[in-house]
Amino acid sequence: MFVRLTLWLGGIGTFHIRRVGRSGIFLIESLACLLTPPIKWGRIARRIQFIGWQSTGLICLTGAFTGMVLALQGYNTLKRVGSEALLGPLVALSLIRELGPVLAALLVTGRAGSALTAEISIMRNNEQVDAMKLMGLNPLRYLVFPAMVAGVISLTILTWIFDVTGIFGGYLIGVKLLGLPSGTYFGEISRYLEMDDIVGGIYKSLSFGLIMTWICCYKGYYTGIGAEGASKATTQAVVTTSVFILIWDFFVTTVIF
Amino acid sequence: MKTRELYLEFSVGLFMLLGLAAIGYMSVKLAKKDFFDTGGYPVHALFSNVGGLSPGAPVEIAGVQIGRVKEITLDDYDAKVLMIMNEDVELQEDVIASIKTNGLFGEKFVEIVPGGVDEIIQPGGIIIETEPAMDFEGLISKFVHGKF
Numbered sequence: 060m061f062v063r064l065t066l067w068l069g070g071i072g073t074f075h076i077r078r079v080g081r082s083g084i085f086l087i088e089s090l091a092c093l094l095t096p097p098i099k100w101g102r103i104a105r106r107i108q109f110i111g112w113q114s115t116g117l118i119c120l121t122g123a124f125t126g127m128v129l130a131l132q133g134y135n136t137l138k139r140v141g142s143e144a145l146l147g148p149l150v151a152l153s154l155i156r157e158l159g160p161v162l163a164a165l166l167v168t169g170r171a172g173s174a175l176t177a178e179i180s181i182m183r184n185n186e187q188v189d190a191m192k193l194m195g196l197n198p199l200r201y202l203v204f205p206a207m208v209a210g211v212i213s214l215t216i217l218t219w220i221f222d223v224t225g226i227f228g229g230y231l232i233g234v235k236l237l238g239l240p241s242g243t244y245f246g247e248i249s250r251y252l253e254m255d256d257i258v259g260g261i262y263k264s265l266s267f268g269l270i271m272t273w274i275c276c277y278k279g280y281y282t283g284i285g286a287e288g289a290s291k292a293t294t295q296a297v298v299t300t301s302v303f304i305l306i307w308d309f310f311v312t313t314v315i316f
Numbered sequence: 317m318k319t320r321e322l323y324l325e326f327s328v329g330l331f332m333l334l335g336l337a338a339i340g341y342m343s344v345k346l347a348k349k350d351f352f353d354t355g356g357y358p359v360h361a362l363f364s365n366v367g368g369l370s371p372g373a374p375v376e377i378a379g380v381q382i383g384r385v386k387e388i389t390l391d392d393y394d395a396k397v398l399m400i401m402n403e404d405v406e407l408q409e410d411v412i413a414s415i416k417t418n419g420l421f422g423e424k425f426v427e428i429v430p431g432g433v434d435e436i437i438q439p440g441g442i443i444i445e446t447e448p449a450m451d452f453e454g455l456i457s458k459f460v461h462g463k464f
Contacts, residue, residue: 104328105324107331108324108327108331111328112330115334151346155342216335219338219339223338223342226346245346248346249345249346250423252342252346254347256347
């Protein structure tokens, strides 16, 4: 009884440790393509078009509404302590330091990350990946590495767009609806916003971009069999990525701010 | 095929330009980052106390900004403040630099009261007459203990 329990626990333990190791090797092998040319620029461009350009509308819309609701809620809170003038810094700092990188990453995971997993896992099931290997092509170089580079670049740019539309959304509510002076809104932002805040936000979105493409490509690459396996892999990819982004965000925040 | 390639290049280019515009707006317009050396000449001043003054604080004459504080260092137990003045502003040798507060609890800045002599401070020169930051706690304790 005791021996069987130990064997069972040991089996689960080694299985999970092996899975962590396999995903680590996957990441390192993919990033090694950076050092061994050729780099497939055309594929990177097409991925940026898919992950970045086609998400721009979604990011603008959600960014504007996030800024608007921040201004509305923040105004009510700040009014109680009589410092409505600080509405601009409240909106801008929360967006640039925290909400912009995290919300943009979660949205892009749902929109582009899931598609990435589904695409790779169907290619895997159709044995297209094995065909590439037989032809002597490295599938990581053609499928995974371009997605990683494009994910990092696109998510960073999307975060900036999210931040700026959010600040203007807050302006719309704070200045046009609630009657704060326009000079106060932008003037207070430039008094409190430091370059370190913007750089911290950039570090966050760079790391989120890598986490997103890493987990989504890994789940697609080591997918299950058939349609069921693909759907399971896609669900797992979105859930795991979202959880990891939120956990990683906490640790990055404690270290860099 | 040709139009698809064109569309790919155009959309990726537009996306990147949008991103650059966004980060440029945030860092230059909102965070007031000087990527270019905007000119100006350095002037030093020694204060016995700069309490609360930080690099980047404005330097003003009559409420008009004429420069910025670049760095603050310790020099023989005095605070040595390096300021960058706009090119078109001339300071006389006998100007008085003092550290003032914007409102009661606002940020600190350097105010300069113009002087009357003909000699102009050269780039890298030093302002001799200074007044330290007002020490609120010191003032209050003096008032409480009645040692005016």
